[in-house]
Amino acid sequence: MSKNRLEAFSDGVIAIIITIMVLEMKPPHSDSLAALKPVIPVFFSYILSFIYIAIYWNNHHHMLSAVQHVNGVILWANLHLLFWLSLFPFVTAWSGENNFSAVPIALYGVVLFMAGTAYYLLTHALIRHHGHDSPLAKAIGTDVKGKVSLVLYGSAIPLAFVNRWIAFSLYCLVALMWIIPDRRIEKTVTN
Amino acid sequence: MSKNRLEAFSDGVIAIIITIMVLEMKPPHSDSLAALKPVIPVFFSYILSFIYIAIYWNNHHHMLSAVQHVNGVILWANLHLLFWLSLFPFVTAWSGENNFSAVPIALYGVVLFMAGTAYYLLTHALIRHHGHDSPLAKAIGTDVKGKVSLVLYGSAIPLAFVNRWIAFSLYCLVALMWIIPDRRIEKTVTN
Amino acid sequence: MSKNRLEAFSDGVIAIIITIMVLEMKPPHSDSLAALKPVIPVFFSYILSFIYIAIYWNNHHHMLSAVQHVNGVILWANLHLLFWLSLFPFVTAWSGENNFSAVPIALYGVVLFMAGTAYYLLTHALIRHHGHDSPLAKAIGTDVKGKVSLVLYGSAIPLAFVNRWIAFSLYCLVALMWIIPDRRIEKTVTN
C-alpha cells in the first residue's frame, strides 16, 4: 500500500469537509439585512472550523511528506482522524445556530479534543513504524503544541458551562497558535 | 482506457460518499443535551457506514494495485459497485433516524448484500480479463471472507424482522472481520 | 494550459455530480415498507441519471485521451458541458418526486438535449483545434450515435406531453445504446 493513495484520499476527504460545511449556513427566507442576524454566529463558527480544517490539512501534509511507507495500523489511524474531522460540519452548524450556547460549544470542544487525540495517535503509529531515529520522528519532535492543544480543549469543555465565551476564546487561541509560523514558536517553546 | 483513471474516479466517488453521509446527521434545533438523544442512533449508523466505506476503499485499492489493464466490462462492473456504495447515505440516514427498526435495517442489509455482490462480480470480471494464473487471481484467492460476508448479510435481512439487534450485530461482525489484519485471518480460515 | 488539468477538474466535477444526486433521495420519515413507495420513482430516476453521468464520464475520458493540447475555446466548451451535467441532480429529483409527470420529464429531456449539444460542440472545438486529419478526428468519426441521441431527446420532449412513458423509454433507449459495447454498434451503424 502506497503513501500516495493515503495522501490523495485524505486530501479529497478534507477538501470535501471544508467545502460542504458551508451548506449548513442556510440563506434566510426574508431579504432584509435583519434576516441575516441569526446567520452571523453560524458564519463565525464556519470561519473557525474552516481555519481548523485548513490547519489539519496543512499539518497532515507536512507530516506525510516525511513518511516513507504505511501499514494497516497507520491506515486505520488516518481514517480515525478523518472520522473526527468529518464531524466538524455537524458541531459547526449546531454551535452556530445556537449562538455558541454551552452544550453545543462543549460538544465542539469534544470533537476538537478527539480530532487532536486521533492526530496524536496517527503521529505515534507513524513513529513506531519508522523508528525513533527516523527523520519523521525528528520532524515531529516533542510535539509540545499538540499536547498543549489537547490540554486547552480539555479545559474548554467544562469551562463552556461556566461561560460560553471562555470555551470559544480557547478554541480561537489554539487556532492562532497553529497559524502563526511554526518554527519561531517551536523554538520559543522548546528552548 | 487506463487503470489510473478508474482508480482516481473511484477514489473521488468513495471520498465524497464517506463525507456527505455526515450531512444526513442533522443538528437538533434545541441546544440541550437531551436534544442530542435522537441523533445518537444516527451517529452509530454513521460510524458503521463510515467503517464499511473505508473497508471498501481499502480493499478496492488493494485489488486494483494488482490490476494491469481494464476493459468495458470491468469499467461497468466498477460503476455498478459505486452505485450500490452511493446508496449508503440513504440507508444510513433511514436506519439511524428510525433507531434501526426492522424495515430500515433490513434495507441496510440489502444494500450491503448488493454492494458485496457487486464487489464479487468486479473481482470475477478482473480475473476473467487477467487469467486464472495471474498474480491478481492469486491475490484474490478463494475469497472466503467475501463469500462468508454475503451469507451473513443474506441471513441478517430476514433476521431483522425477528430482532433488529441480530441484524445490526451481524453487520458489525462482518465489519470487524474485515478490519482485523487480513493475513492472519485468511491463514486461519483457509487452513 | 495543459490537458491534464482539464481532465482532472472534469473528473472531479463529474464524480461530485454522480454522488450528490443521491442526496436528493430523501429517506422517508416513517419506518414502514409502505413509506418507501414515493421513493421508488426517485430511485429509478437516480439509476437513469447515474448511468447517464457514467456514460458521459466514460466518453469524455475516451475522447480526451486522444487530445494533445487545449485552448480557451475548448476550456469554455468543456465548462459548458459540465454546466449542463450539473443540472442532472435538479431534474432527477424533480422527475422522480413527481413520478415522471409530463413537465418534469420533458425538462429532463431538455437537460439531456443540452448536455448532448454541449458534448457535440466540445467535439467540434477539439476537431477544429487538432485538424480534420488528426487521430482525434478519426476517433470521433461521423459520431452517428451522438446525432441519433440528439434526435431521440428532441423527439422525447414533446412526446412527454402525449405519454410520460414514451419519453422515459426513449431516454432509457439512448442510455442502452451507449452502454452496449461501442465497436460492434459503430460498425453496424456506419457500415
Next chain:
Amino acid sequence: MSKNRLEAFSDGVIAIIITIMVLEMKPPHSDSLAALKPVIPVFFSYILSFIYIAIYWNNHHHMLSAVQHVNGVILWANLHLLFWLSLFPFVTAWSGENNFSAVPIALYGVVLFMAGTAYYLLTHALIRHHGHDSPLAKAIGTDVKGKVSLVLYGSAIPLAFVNRWIAFSLYCLVALMWIIPDRRIEKTVTN
C-alpha cells in the same frame, strides 16, 4: 511544501464549490410549468456564479503554472481566497431566492469584492516570494483587469440599493470581461 499539493487541494475545493451550488436550486413540489417560475432567478444566479467560479479556477491555474515554490504566507493567502469562494453557494441561493433584491445582491457583491481582494493579495504574496523580475511577476503584469473588477464590484454594492439590475449588470459585465480571450484585451488595455 510543494506547489502541486496547493494546486490539487485548490482544484478539489473549487470543483466541489461549483458543483454543490446546484443543491441550493431546490426542485419545486408541484409538477407544473408555473411551479418552475420561482426557480428561474435561482437558475440565473447559478449561471452567474458558475461562470465566476470557472473564471477563478482558470485564472488560478494559469497563475500557479508560473509559480515555482510556495511558503506559509502563500498557503494562507490561498486558503483565504478559497474561503471567500466557498461563500458563493450562500449568496447565490440568497440572491436567487429573493429575485436579486437589494440586500442579497449587495451581499453577493461583497463576496465578489472580497474574493477579488483575496486574489489580489495572493498574487502579491506570490510576487513578493518570486521577485519583481520573475516570469511570474511579468505574467501577472499590472493586472489592470483585476483592479478594474474591484472598482466595479465596489461601485455595484451601493448601486444595488438604487436599482438591483445595475448591480446585477455590473457583475455580468465583469464576468464577460474575463471570459473574452485574455491576450487581445490585455494588449488593448495595456497599450
